[in-house]
Every structure is written in structure tokens, then in C-alpha cells.
Amino acid sequence: GDSVTQMEGPVTLSEEAFLTINCTYTATGYPSLFWYVQYPGEGLQLLLKATKADDKGSNKGFEATYRKETTSFHLEKGSVQVSDSAVYFCALSDVQGAQKLVFGQGTRLTINP
Amino acid sequence: DVKVTQSSRYLVKRTGEKVFLECVQDMDHENMFWYRQDPGLGLRLIYFSYDVKMKEKGDIPEGYSVSREKKERFSLILESASTNQTSMYLCASRGQVPDTQYFGPGTRLTVL
Numbered sequence: 001g002d003s004v005t006q007m008e009g010p011v012t013l014s015e016e017a018f019l020t021i022n023c024t025y026t027a028t029g030y031p032s033l034f035w036y037v038q039y040p041g042e043g044l045q046l047l048l049k050a051t052k053a054d055d056k057g058s059n060k061g062f063e064a065t066y067r068k069e070t071t072s073f074h075l076e077k078g079s080v081q082v083s084d085s086a087v088y089f090c091a092l093s094d095v096q097g098a099q100k101l102v103f104g105q106g107t108r109l110t111i112n113p
Numbered sequence: 114d115v116k117v118t119q120s121s122r123y124l125v126k127r128t129g130e131k132v133f134l135e136c137v138q139d140m141d142h143e144n145m146f147w148y149r150q151d152p153g154l155g156l157r158l159i160y161f162s163y164d165v166k167m168k169e170k171g172d173i174p175e176g177y178s179v180s181r182e183k184k185e186r187f188s189l190i191l192e193s194a195s196t197n198q199t200s201m202y203l204c205a206s207r208g209q210v211p212d213t214q215y216f217g218p219g220t221r222l223t224v225l
Contacts, residue, residue, distance in 0.1 A: 004155075036216075043117075043203055043216040044156075089155060093214075099207065100146070100171070101214055103155040 002027045006090050006104035013080055014112050021075040021107050023064075023090035031092040033057075033066050033073040034101070038087045047075075047088070082111045116140070117206055117217035125223045132191040134220050136204030142215075143208065145187035147171075147179065150201040150219070162187055194224045 007022040025033065032051045036044040048057030053068035062077045073090060090104040120135035138145065144163050148156040148171075158171030160179040168179050176198060180188045187206075191198055201221050205214040 006155075034213075041218075043218040044205075045216070046213050049213065099144075100158055100161060101156070101205075103157075105153055105155040 002031065002092060002094065002102045004090050004092055004102055004104035006088075006107050009107040010110060011107060012110045012112065015082055016079045017111075019075070019077040019080045019084075019109070021088055021090075021109070023073045023075065023104060025071050025073065025090075025092050027071075027092055027094070029094060030068075031094055032099075033064070034091045034093070035062070035064055035073070035075050036089045036091060036103075038089065038106075040086070044089065080109075080111050082113050085109055085111045117204060117215050119202075119204055119217040119220050121220050122218060123221050123223075125225065126191075126194050127225055128195060130191075130194050130224075132194050132222065132224075134189040134191075134202055134204075134222070136187045136189070136206075136217055137185050138187075138206035138215070139185065140206065140208060140215075141184065142206040143184075144206065145181065146205040146207070146214065147177075147187065147189045148203045148205065149173070150203055156203060159189065194222075196224050198222065199224045 003026045034049045035047040037047045048059045050057040050066035056065045064075045087106045091101045093099040117138045146161040147159045162168045162181040178190045203219045204217040207214045
């Protein structure tokens with residue numbers, strides 16, 4: 001079945017560092033791809049998404065590009081802030097039916113001032 | 114903005130108790146989902162519903178059931194709670210367009 005593999009965490013960076021969180025997927029069709037973020041004590045919020053190959057999703061300085069050839073959707077940000085500390089989840093959804101989400105295991109990010 | 118609410122943020126129950134987790138959404142969404150979140154495992158789908166009174170099993174339905182009597186409300190039921198059901202439970206809803214799921218704040222359930 002479909003699956004998502006994320007970079008192992010936790011990840012700790014200093015403020016203003018460059019961030020990459022790797023995400024690769026396995027899917028039989030052409031899924032939509034998502035990054036969700038979970039701040040401490042809260043539910044998940046959609047951070048960005050891409051629905052087809054070569055699409056770039058972006059939000060709040062974060063970017064990810066849908067790479068069909070490498071089956072990847074890596075999350076990047078040029079300069080992280082303390083407020084970016086959270087757990088980040090990569091996910092895919094099949095495009096048919098109820099469009100269930102399949103999640104990666106999550107990556108905990110901590111940014112130190 | 115879409116709002117998904119869950120009845121409790123924290124819940125403590127005893128082994129063998131029947132537990133109800135309630136989820137309500139205010140956007141007239143057709144699809145609703147229940148996930149559990151465990152460290153190192155991400156989120157796993159328990160059940161989902163694509164219409165009133167319609168439900169389908171997700172990846173880990175054992176020990177759970179669901180009820181959807183009204184479009185806005187989706188309940189998760191633990192018929193006889195066990196300690197291995199201690200977890201964070203997240204509800205989500207999605208309309209037809211766009212293809213984005215909106216999540217509630219979660220219920221952290223502890224079964225003693």
C-alpha cells in the first residue's frame with residue numbers, strides 16, 4: 001500500500017539556520033502531497049500542499065516541491081525562527097474516493113535562540 | 114474558517130469502560146475521519162465516514178466503532194477500553210473541494 005517515510009528526528013537548529021526535512025513516498029497512483037505542522041498542545045494544521053508533479057507549495061517561508069522522478073517532497077526554509085519549533089508531518093492522499101491521508105512518522109523540530 | 118471541535122482535551126478512563134469521543138465540524142463537510150497519534154508512528158486512520166450513517170474501516174479499526182447520525186458529528190467509541198488504547202485521538206473533516214483535511218485539537222486519552 002501507499003506509504004510515507006520522513007527524516008528521523010528530533011532535529012535541533014539555531015535560529016536563522018537553513019532547514020531541510022526529507023520526505024519520500026510510495027504510491028500506486030498520482031497522489032496529492034502535504035506538509036502538516038503540529039504546535040505544542042494543538043491539533044494539526046495544513047502548512048502547504050502540492051497536487052501534481054513539479055508543483056511547489058509554499059507558506060510562511062516554507063517550501064516543498066513535488067518531485068515525481070525521485071518520489072520526494074522535502075520541506076525547506078531558508079531561515080528558521082524559534083516559533084517554528086513544532087512537529088512536522090509529511091502526508092499523501094489518494095485522489096479517488098474519500099482521499100484518505102497516509103502520514104509519515106513526524107519530525108520534531110526545535111529551534112534554539 | 115473551518116472549525117473542528119472535540120469534546121474533551123484530556124480524558125482518563127479505567128480498563129473495561131465504554132468511552133465516547135465526540136467530534137463536531139461546522140462546515141457541512143461530507144467526510145470525517147478519526148486518527149490516533151502515537152510517538153514514532155505518526156497518525157494512523159481508525160475509521161472514516163463519507164456521509165451520514167456511512168462508515169468505513171481504516172487501517173487500525175480493531176477495538177473501535179463509530180457513529181455518524183448527523184452530518185456535523187462523528188463519534189468514536191471504545192466498547193471496552195484497554196491500556197493499549199492510551200493515545201492522542203485526532204478528528205478531521207474534509208469537504209469535496211479543496212482536498213484538505215482540517216483537524217481538531219485532539220483528545221489525549223489515558224486508560225488505567
